[in-house]
Each structure stands twice: as C-alpha cells, then as structure tokens.
Amino acid sequence: MTASQDITTLSNPPLLEKIDKLRDLNIGQHVPLPQLVVVGDQSSGKSSLLESLSGIPFPQDQSLCTRYATQITSRRDISNSVEVRIIPGPHASEDHRKHVEGFHRQVHSSLEFREQFPDILKKANERMGVRSDISTGIGTVFSEDVLKIEVYGPNEDYLTIIDVPGIFRTTMQGTTKDDMAMVRDLVKRYIKDGRTIILAVLPSNVDIATQEILELAEEYDKKGERTLGVLTKPDLVLEPSAQAAVCNLVQGKKRPLNLGYFLVRNRGPNSGLEGPSELDKIFRKHPWADLPRDRVGILALKDTLRSLLVEITKREFPTLIQDVSRQIRECKRELNSLGPPRQDEREQRSFLCSIAGAFQDRARAALMADYNANTGFDEDELRLITHVVNITDIFGADFHESAHSRQFEKLGSAEEPEEVEKSDDCDDKAGPMVNELRELLEKARVDDIAPEEFAELADVITPEKISMPVPCDNFSEWINEVYLKSRGLDLGTFNANFLTTAFAEQSRKWGDMTKIYMSRIIITLHRFIVAGLRSVCSEEQVRNKLWIAMIESLGERYKKAMDQARLLVEVEQCKQPYTLNKQFAQALSKARGYRVTELLRPKARKDSKQFVGTQPMINLNDIPKAVEVKSNVEQLQEEIHDILHAYYSLAADRFIDNVFQLAVDYCLLRGPSSPLKVFTQDWVINLEAEQLEQIVGETRSVKKRRQGYTKKIVDLTNALKILRT
Structure with a gap:
C-alpha cells in the first residue's frame, strides 16, 4: 500500500462526509455526532493552531474571530477552492435561518x-x-450560528475540526458576565458528549494548573479518555525547569491523558509564511529533540487527528443510526400526542368531529354496559349505566322504607302467616344486596361533591345531605286528630278533599328524597362526561375550552331533568288521589276483608264437627253482629286508612317508575335533550369558525412544538437516508 493510499484509507472520506452532511443539517442539536472540537482559554494559541492545521489565515484581531463556533473541513479535490457558509444555530428563528443560510462565498485561489x-x-x-x-x-458579541469553511485541493486530506470561542475569566471592553457565561455554556455543549474528541489547547509558557479548560474537560471526561492536550508556544519556554515540565507532560509523566499531549509550534502574529517544516526545526534542539517524533509537530498532530476522527466515527456509526431512528420514533410519538393538525377551519372541524364521534361511541357503550367495546372503561366514572341502576335501586329501597311520614297499620293475623300478605313494600327491610349497593355508593363518593363540581352544579343539585326522619307509628291518632278537626255533616262518608290532604302529608318527604336521588344521578352523569372527554381528548387545553363551551348547555339540561322530577312530585301531591289501576280495588277489598276477619276471629269455632280441612268455621249470623260494634267515626277512620294505604302503595310504585323513566332515562340519558347529546358531531358542524378557533385552534406554543417536531422528523429522516446510503 502506498503512502497516499494509506492516508486515503485512514481518512475514509465517504464515511466522514456523511457526518459532515449531518452537521450541515444541524443534526448535532438532536443526536451527538463524532467530532473534533478545539477548546482553550483566550490567548492560548488556538487561532494559530487552526491556521497550521487548515492553512486558513485566521486573524489575531479579537474583533474578527472566536465569536462563534467555526467548522473547518478539508477535502481532497482536483482543484483549489474555499467555500464559506453559515449554519444557523439550534435556536434560530425561521427568518434568521433564511437570512444566514443565504450567505455564501467561494474563492478559487489560496x-x-x-x-x-x-x-x-x-x-x-x-x-x-x-x-x-x-x-x-x-x-x-457571540452567536450560536456556525461558520463553515470548506477547503478543497489536490493536497488536502479529509479532516473536520470545530473551533469554539475561547474561555475568558474577566470581562473585556464590550463584553459582559453574561457573555462569559454564554461562552462557557457553548463550550460545554460541544464537549459534553462521548462522541467528541476534546482538543485542549494549552500554552506551554503558562502553568498548566491555571488553565481552566482542563478542569472543564475533566468535568465531562473524568477518565481523560477523549481529551487530547495540544501544547503551543514552545519557543516561549526558556527556563530549563519549565521545559522539563513540558517534556514530562508529553512523555506522560505528569497529569496523563489517554490520548496524551502533543507539542506544536505555530506561526506568530509577526511571522512570515514559514511552512510546518521550518516551524518544526525547533524540535531538533534540546530538550525537544528527546521527545517522541509522533508527539511533536503539526504533521504528526494532523495524522493523529485524522486517525482519531475515523476511529470514533467507525466506532459510533452503528449506535448513531440507532439514535437517529430512536429520535424519529420519539418525535412521531410526541407529534401524535398533539393530535391532528388544526391550522384552518377544515382541520379544526374535522378534529373536533372525530372527538365528538369518539365521545358518542363511548356514551352509547356506557349506556349499554358494553364495557368491552372501548378501552378505558376500567375508570370507574365511565361505568355510567351501572352506577345509575345501583343508585336507582338504593332510591327504590329507601323510598319504600322511609318515604311515608307515618307507618300504616298492619292488617292480618300472625296466627295465619300463609294467608297474610305484606301490606306494603315499605315494611320490607333492606336486603344484603341493597347494603352492598350502599357500600358501592359510598366508595363512589357520589355524595362528596368537589368544589369545582359544586360551582358548576350549585343551581341544580342539592348542596348538602338532607336528613330524612323515620316514619312515625301514630298513624291512627293522626288520622283521628285531622278528621275531628275537619269533619262535616258526614253520614257514613267523608269529604274527598280529606284524602288529598292526607296523601300530601304522607308523601311530604317525596320531594327531598327525589332531589337527593336526582342529584346523585346528575353528579354521576356529570363525572361521566368529564371522564369521557378526558378519555377521547388527551389535550388538556382543548378539553378545558370545550368544557367552557358545553357547561351552560349541560346545566340547562340538568335543570330540565330536575324540573321534570319536581313536576312529577307536584302532580302526585297536589292532585286529588285517583287511579285506574285495578290493583287499588283489590287491595282495598283485601284490607276490608282483613278487618272483618279480625272481628270474626274471636267467634270462630274449631271443634271437630265444624272443621273442614284446617280452616275454622263461623256462624253466618255472627257477621252482622260483628260489624255493629264499631262507631261511625271508627269506621270512617278505618276506611280512610285503608283507602290511603291502598292508593299510597300504588302511587309510590308508579312514582318511582315515572321518576326513573321520565326524569332520568328520558331527560338525562336517552332523550333528545340528554346532556350526553350536547357534544355531538352535529353540534360541531353548527359551530361558527370563530368558536372553532377558540375551542381547538392551536396555541402559539403548540404550533411551535408541532413545527419543531415536524422539522425534526424531516431532518432526522434525511439524516437516516444519508447514513444508510
């Protein structure tokens, strides 16, 4: 292998060019890239070193350089040229991005x-x-933009180095402490990642212990595995002890680094155009002549840097592809979390219609107890119909047990239990199932209204628990007292208005019990709507605005249902008792029969001659005599009791059924004015454009996030294509 072939193999231009293309796309702000970064204190000789490495004559004037990061790339080409561009900083605005990307200079002669x-x-x-x-x-004073300089020529070998502004400890004319902190943060951002080789430039004529850049490098490279020390200005080291200290660093005898130290001499501000060979003559003299040849001079440093860049790029290339792919997945996930784009009216209406459709699907499934139809029904508030049925069962049990003001008399004899039917369900005790339902109601905290719920429902529901008195046992005394105070010229009859008054008194707790029941149902429904919206719309800000748009209509529909229940109470309590139900006559006849039976029971004989089967026998002539013992007033009181009892039992069952069917099921759950039908696709379609924008229009922050994720996905996708080609 020839020397030129060896250099080409080491530099691996196609691989390194891919990394440079990623850097042009600003992928480094998302995924760390393999790179060589030159760092150092101001006046450490960085500019001179960069000139030696790249051949670019960086001026020593502080007003012209080191105010931003500079990316210097050299590439082999048949002709000489230099191109200068600007890569926008990671936080650049769109206008600034377009402004700086338009900068381009090209020169064809060194x-x-x-x-x-x-x-x-x-x-x-x-x-x-x-x-x-x-x-x-x-x-x-400083910028996050990157100045990119590309040097082409037949004698160039592939090498990319990034220079960052020098660290300074004291403010100079025109700089501030904020500028000082910004430079430190910029340096940290470039050197913190494990894919960066840190070229720490250190002047040889200054005590290394005073160089802040080494401490900063150690902060991110604690083991010194990716820090390479570059010692400059050896010609200014004159004291033998100082020269020995420099040699100890290069030879690894003091403050060792895994990548070691290099000693180089660069052109000074007053030097001519000496080449590397002229500058390196100093290393033939004592004490530098004793140092390893591969550790002194610019050429040795350039060869090492090329090898390091290729080595780190090859090593990190597979994980770089993985990181880019992972970032694309994460960006898409974040973008999806924002929902579909909502930039114009069409997108906004489509977005809100899809949410409304999903909510209606959730509501239909909840009313059918089809909790497997959608995910998310594990949330207790979404099991709507189950809670409604449980609350209604408790209402029915409570109503039968304690809705009447006074206990009715029990007719029939304990001696004949098989013949005696319970006079009313109000005498039933709550069974185990009802007790379990009460426990469920307690766990659901239906009666514990949160402040925000009360603020929204205060005009509709009962604000606090109403104490329900236990029915009294003085029914006969009460009937007697009322009758004696209101009797007229009655001859075996009584005024029909008396029944109206008596029934109103006996049912006076119906209104409060019904309001408690309706309040529980409304709170349950209200919580379902909140949970349902939360399950179909993940964006909290949209939910809040949608809720504001819905709450007034919801309140009106809750109130309509409560008014319907109140009307049912009023109808029962204010009208004259009347029913077409045949069971009323049957119950009344049965009650009258029980009373006659009780009067005849003492006269019943049980001798063997008069027994037929197991039933006692009576003399028919005893029947007229039995009823003669009661006064006219007593008979009227018993008649009033039995009529009221028979009617109350039917009215209570009818009322419970009507409240559920008309006020709950029709007004609240399934009717055309149900609160569940406030948020529908038809409602969305009828919204004005301004209302749509107010509810689902994206905020500036969301638009910015969406644009950021979209651009990042495009950039990372392009980066992945570059890496895989």
Whole structure:
C-alpha cells in the first residue's frame, strides 16, 4: 500500500462526509455526532493552531474571530477552492435561518482567499448579527450560528475540526458576565458528549494548573479518555525547569491523558509564511529533540487527528443510526400526542368531529354496559349505566322504607302467616344486596361533591345531605286528630278533599328524597362526561375550552331533568288521589276483608264437627253482629286508612317508575335533550369558525412544538437516508 493510499484509507472520506452532511443539517442539536472540537482559554494559541492545521489565515484581531463556533473541513479535490457558509444555530428563528443560510462565498485561489478572508469574516459577522467592532453596542458579541469553511485541493486530506470561542475569566471592553457565561455554556455543549474528541489547547509558557479548560474537560471526561492536550508556544519556554515540565507532560509523566499531549509550534502574529517544516526545526534542539517524533509537530498532530476522527466515527456509526431512528420514533410519538393538525377551519372541524364521534361511541357503550367495546372503561366514572341502576335501586329501597311520614297499620293475623300478605313494600327491610349497593355508593363518593363540581352544579343539585326522619307509628291518632278537626255533616262518608290532604302529608318527604336521588344521578352523569372527554381528548387545553363551551348547555339540561322530577312530585301531591289501576280495588277489598276477619276471629269455632280441612268455621249470623260494634267515626277512620294505604302503595310504585323513566332515562340519558347529546358531531358542524378557533385552534406554543417536531422528523429522516446510503 502506498503512502497516499494509506492516508486515503485512514481518512475514509465517504464515511466522514456523511457526518459532515449531518452537521450541515444541524443534526448535532438532536443526536451527538463524532467530532473534533478545539477548546482553550483566550490567548492560548488556538487561532494559530487552526491556521497550521487548515492553512486558513485566521486573524489575531479579537474583533474578527472566536465569536462563534467555526467548522473547518478539508477535502481532497482536483482543484483549489474555499467555500464559506453559515449554519444557523439550534435556536434560530425561521427568518434568521433564511437570512444566514443565504450567505455564501467561494474563492478559487489560496492567495486570493488570504487577501479576502478578513473581509469575508466581517461580512459573515454582519450576517449573523455579531458586532464588527467589539467596543460598540450594535449587535451581539457571540452567536450560536456556525461558520463553515470548506477547503478543497489536490493536497488536502479529509479532516473536520470545530473551533469554539475561547474561555475568558474577566470581562473585556464590550463584553459582559453574561457573555462569559454564554461562552462557557457553548463550550460545554460541544464537549459534553462521548462522541467528541476534546482538543485542549494549552500554552506551554503558562502553568498548566491555571488553565481552566482542563478542569472543564475533566468535568465531562473524568477518565481523560477523549481529551487530547495540544501544547503551543514552545519557543516561549526558556527556563530549563519549565521545559522539563513540558517534556514530562508529553512523555506522560505528569497529569496523563489517554490520548496524551502533543507539542506544536505555530506561526506568530509577526511571522512570515514559514511552512510546518521550518516551524518544526525547533524540535531538533534540546530538550525537544528527546521527545517522541509522533508527539511533536503539526504533521504528526494532523495524522493523529485524522486517525482519531475515523476511529470514533467507525466506532459510533452503528449506535448513531440507532439514535437517529430512536429520535424519529420519539418525535412521531410526541407529534401524535398533539393530535391532528388544526391550522384552518377544515382541520379544526374535522378534529373536533372525530372527538365528538369518539365521545358518542363511548356514551352509547356506557349506556349499554358494553364495557368491552372501548378501552378505558376500567375508570370507574365511565361505568355510567351501572352506577345509575345501583343508585336507582338504593332510591327504590329507601323510598319504600322511609318515604311515608307515618307507618300504616298492619292488617292480618300472625296466627295465619300463609294467608297474610305484606301490606306494603315499605315494611320490607333492606336486603344484603341493597347494603352492598350502599357500600358501592359510598366508595363512589357520589355524595362528596368537589368544589369545582359544586360551582358548576350549585343551581341544580342539592348542596348538602338532607336528613330524612323515620316514619312515625301514630298513624291512627293522626288520622283521628285531622278528621275531628275537619269533619262535616258526614253520614257514613267523608269529604274527598280529606284524602288529598292526607296523601300530601304522607308523601311530604317525596320531594327531598327525589332531589337527593336526582342529584346523585346528575353528579354521576356529570363525572361521566368529564371522564369521557378526558378519555377521547388527551389535550388538556382543548378539553378545558370545550368544557367552557358545553357547561351552560349541560346545566340547562340538568335543570330540565330536575324540573321534570319536581313536576312529577307536584302532580302526585297536589292532585286529588285517583287511579285506574285495578290493583287499588283489590287491595282495598283485601284490607276490608282483613278487618272483618279480625272481628270474626274471636267467634270462630274449631271443634271437630265444624272443621273442614284446617280452616275454622263461623256462624253466618255472627257477621252482622260483628260489624255493629264499631262507631261511625271508627269506621270512617278505618276506611280512610285503608283507602290511603291502598292508593299510597300504588302511587309510590308508579312514582318511582315515572321518576326513573321520565326524569332520568328520558331527560338525562336517552332523550333528545340528554346532556350526553350536547357534544355531538352535529353540534360541531353548527359551530361558527370563530368558536372553532377558540375551542381547538392551536396555541402559539403548540404550533411551535408541532413545527419543531415536524422539522425534526424531516431532518432526522434525511439524516437516516444519508447514513444508510
């Protein structure tokens, strides 16, 4: 293998060119790239070193250089040329990006480039907005933009080096402490990743312990595995002890680094055009002559840098592809989390319609208890119909147990349990299932209203628990008292209005119990709608705005359902008791029969001659005598009791059914004015454009995030194509 072939193999231009293309795309802000970064304190000799490595005559004037990162790339080509461009910084605005990307200078002669370079730098500074004169207040002192210089020629070998501004400890004319901190942050950003080789430039004539750049490098490269020390200005080291200290560094005897130290001499500000061979003559003299030849001089350093760059690029190339692919997946996931784009009215309406459709699907499944139809029903608030049925069962049990003001008399004899039917469900005790339902209701915290819920529902629901008194046992006394205070010229009859008054008193708790029941249903439905929206719309800001647009209509529909329930209570309590239900006559007849039976029971005989089967026998002549023992008032009171009892039992069952069917199922769950039908696709279609924009229009931050993710995906996808070609 010839020397030229060996250099070409070492430099591996196709591989390194891919990395440079990624750097042009600014992929380094997303995925760390293999790179060589030159860092050092100001006046450490960085500019002179860069000139020696690249042949580019960097001026020593601080107003023209080291105000931004500079990427220097040399490439083998048949003709000489130098191209200068600007890569926008990672946080550049779109306008600034377009402005700096328009900068391009090309020179076809080395001599011409040397003459024009100071002017090119000034123009680049102006394009980036960097002060041409550091003492003026116009423009910024430092920039995140990158100046890219590409050098082509038949004698060039592939090498890319990035130079960053030098660290300074004290402010100079035109600079501030903020500038000082910005430079440190810029240096840290370039050297922190494990794919970066740190070229720490250290002047030989200064105590290495005072060089802050080594401490900064150690902060990110604690083991010194990727830091290479470059010692400059050996011609200024005159004291033998100082020379010995430099030699100890190069020989690895002091503060060793895995990549070691190089000793180089660069042209000074007053030097002529000496080439590397002329400058390297100093290393033939004592004490430098005793140092390893591959550790002194610019040529040795350039060969090592090319090898290091290829080595780190080859080593990191597979993981670089993985990192880019992972970043693309993460970006797509973040972009998907923002939902479909909502830039114009069509996109906004389509986006909101899709959410409305998903919500209606969720509502239909919840009403059918089809909890396998959609994911997310593990959330308790979404099991709507189950909660409604449980609450209704508890309402029915509570209603039968305690909705009446006074206990009705129990008719029938304990001696004949097989013949005696329970007079009313109100005498039933809550079974185990109802007790379990109460426990579920307690766990669901339906009666614990959160402040934000109360603020939204205060005009509709019962704000606090209402104490329900236990039914009294003084029904007969109460009937007697009321009757005696309101009786007229009744002869075996009573005023029908008395039943209206009595029923209203017996059912006076219906209104409060119904409001508690309706409040529980409304709270449950309200929480379902909140949870349903949360399950179909992940963007909190959209949900909040959508909720604001819906809440007034929801409140109106809740109130309509509550008014319907209140109307049902009013109808039952204010009208004259009446029913077409045949069970009323049957219940009343049965009650009258029980009363006659109780009067005849003492006269029943059980001797063997009068028994037929197991039933006691009575004398028919005893029947008229049995009913004669009661006064007219007593008979009227019993008649009032039995009529009211028979009617109340039917009315209570009818009322419970009507409240559920008309107020809950129709008004709240399935009817055309159900709160569940506020947020529909038809509602979305009828929204004005301004309303759409207000509800689902993207905020500036979301638009910026979407644009950022979209651009990042495009850049990373292009990067992946470059890496895989």
